[in-house]
Amino acid sequence: MDCNKEALSLMHKHLDGDITREEESSLKTHLEGCLECQKHLHELKRTITLIQSTESVKTPDDFTQKVMQQLPIEKKHVKYLRWFRMHPALTAAAIFFIFMFTGLFSAWEQGTKLTVSNPDNLIIKGDTVIVPEGVTVKGDLVVHNGNLKIDGVVDGNVTLINGTLIDEDGLDSDGLMASVGEVNGELKEVDRIFEWVWYHIQNLFKGIFSIGE
Amino acid sequence: MELMIREKIKQVKKGNQAAYEDVVMFYQDKIYQHCLRMLGNTHEAEDIAQEAFIRAYVNIHSYDDRRKFSTWLYRIATNLTIDRLRKRKPDYYLDAEVKGTDGLDMYSQLAADDRLPDDELEGRELQSYIQKQIAELPPKYRGIIMLRYLEDFSLQEISDILDIPIGTVKTRIHRGREALRKKLRHV
Numbered sequence: 001m002d003c004n005k006e007a008l009s010l011m012h013k014h015l016d017g018d019i020t021r022e023e024e025s026s027l028k029t030h031l032e033g034c035l036e037c038q039k040h041l042h043e044l045k046r047t048i049t050l051i052q053s054t055e056s057v058k059t060p061d062d063f064t065q066k067v068m069q070q071l072p073i074e075k076k077h078v079k080y081l082r083w084f085r086m087h088p089a090l091t092a093a094a095i096f097f098i099f100m101f102t103g104l105f106s107a108w109e110q111g112t113k114l115t116v117s118n119p120d121n122l123i124i125k126g127d128t129v130i131v132p133e134g135v136t137v138k139g140d141l142v143v144h145n146g147n148l149k150i151d152g153v154v155d156g157n158v159t160l161i162n163g164t165l166i167d168e169d170g171l172d173s174d175g176l177m178a179s180v181g182e183v184n185g186e187l188k189e190v191d192r193i194f195e196w197v198w199y200h201i202q203n204l205f206k207g208i209f210s211i212g213e
Numbered sequence: 214m215e216l217m218i219r220e221k222i223k224q225v226k227k228g229n230q231a232a233y234e235d236v237v238m239f240y241q242d243k244i245y246q247h248c249l250r251m252l253g254n255t256h257e258a259e260d261i262a263q264e265a266f267i268r269a270y271v272n273i274h275s276y277d278d279r280r281k282f283s284t285w286l287y288r289i290a291t292n293l294t295i296d297r298l299r300k301r302k303p304d305y306y307l308d309a310e311v312k313g314t315d316g317l318d319m320y321s322q323l324a325a326d327d328r329l330p331d332d333e334l335e336g337r338e339l340q341s342y343i344q345k346q347i348a349e350l351p352p353k354y355r356g357i358i359m360l361r362y363l364e365d366f367s368l369q370e371i372s373d374i375l376d377i378p379i380g381t382v383k384t385r386i387h388r389g390r391e392a393l394r395k396k397l398r399h400v
Contacts, residue, residue, distance in 0.1 A: 015390070044390055046397070047397050048362055050397055051363065054340055054343055055340055056363075059242050059245040063263070064237045066263055068233070071230060071267060071270050
C-alpha cells in the first residue's frame with residue numbers, strides 16, 4: 001500500500017466515519033507494518049483533540065439586549081395585515097357587516113321625503129299617493145314616507161315604508177276587495193326600523209341570489 | 214431543546230417578537246464564537262453576530278420549519294463573515310502603519326514568534342497557540358474545521374450550511390486537518 005496516497009485517504013475516511021469494513025481491515029494491516037503511517041494517524045487524531053480542547057468564548061453580557069433593541073419595530077399596519085391573513089373568515093365577516101350597515105344607514109338617512117318608485121300616472125296629494133281609477137301600474141310599487149290609496153290596479157308587489165294604506169271606504173259593506181283597487185301581488189307595509197332593516201336584508205339576499213340565477 | 218426552539222420560532226413567525234429573545238440567548242455563544250474564530254476580532258465578531266441574528270429575524274418567513282434552525286442560522290452567519298473578510302482585505306495589511314501609534318505597524322502587535330513552540334507551552338499559552346494556528350488557516354478550511362470539530366455538525370449539515378457539495382466538504386476537511394497537523398505536531 002502506498003503510504004502517501006492510499007493509506008492517507010483511508011485515514012481521512014476513517015476520521016470522517018465513512019470507511020467500509022474491507023477498507024478498515026486493509027488500513028489496519030498496513031498500519032501494523034508501517035510506523036510512519038501510525039505516527040501520522042496519531043498526529044491527526046491528536047490535532048482533532050487539540051482543536052476540540054480550545055475554550056469556548058462567552059458572548060458579551062448585553063449581546064441579547066442589543067440584538068433585541070435593533071430588531072425592526074413592526075409597523076402597525078403590518079400587524080393588522082398579518083392578523084387579517086390569519087383570520088380570513090372573521091375579516092370577510094367584518095367587511096360584510098361594515099358594508100351592510102353603512103348601506104343601511106345611509107339609506108335610512110335619505111330623510112323623510114316622499115318618494116315613489118314609478119310615479120307615472122299617479123296623483124300625489126300632500127303625503128298621499130293615489131293610484132287613480134282606471135290606471136294600471138305595471139310592475140312593483142314602492143312608496144317611502146307616504147300613504148297610498150289604490151283605486152286602480154297595481155300589477156306587482158306593493159311596499160309601503162313609513163306609511164299606511166288608506167282605505168277610505170273601509171266601512172263600506174262591500175268589503176275590502178271593492179274599495180281597495182286591485183293588487184296583483186304581495187302587499188307589504190313597513191314602518192318600524194327593525195322591520196325596515198329586515199326588509200333591506202331580505203332584499204340584499206334576494207339580490208345576491210338573483211345574481212346567481 | 215430543539216423542540217423548545219422549534220416552538221419559539223413558531224411564535225416568532227406569528228409575530229411574537231419577545232419569543233425571539235430566547236432564540237438569541239440559546240445560540241448567541243455559538244454564533245459569536247463562530248464569528249470570532251472566522252474574523253479574529255471581538256469587535257467585528259460582535260457586530261457580525263448581531264447582524265446575523267437581525268437578518269434571521271427579518272427573514273424568518275423564508276426559514277423552512279422542516280430543516281434545522283441552527284444550520285440556517287449558521288448559514289447566515291457564515292455568509293456575513295465571508296462578506297466581511299472579502300471587504301476588509303485591501304485595508305488590512307500587516308505592515309500598514311497603525312493610526313496614532315507613531316510608526317508602529319501591525320507586526321509589532323503580534324506576539325513574538327521566535328521561540329520554538331514545543332517547550333513549556335502550557336495551559337493558556339497552549340490554548341492561544343492552538344487558536345492562533347486555527348486562525349492562520351485559510352478561511353475556507355478554517356470555517357469547515359470549526360463547524361466540524363467545535364460546533365459538531367455532520368458533513369451533510371456542513372454541506373447545507375456552506376451550500377457546497379459534500380465531496381468538497383470532505384476534501385477541505387482533509388486538507389484542513391493535514392495543515393493543522395503540520396502546525397500542531399510539535400505541541
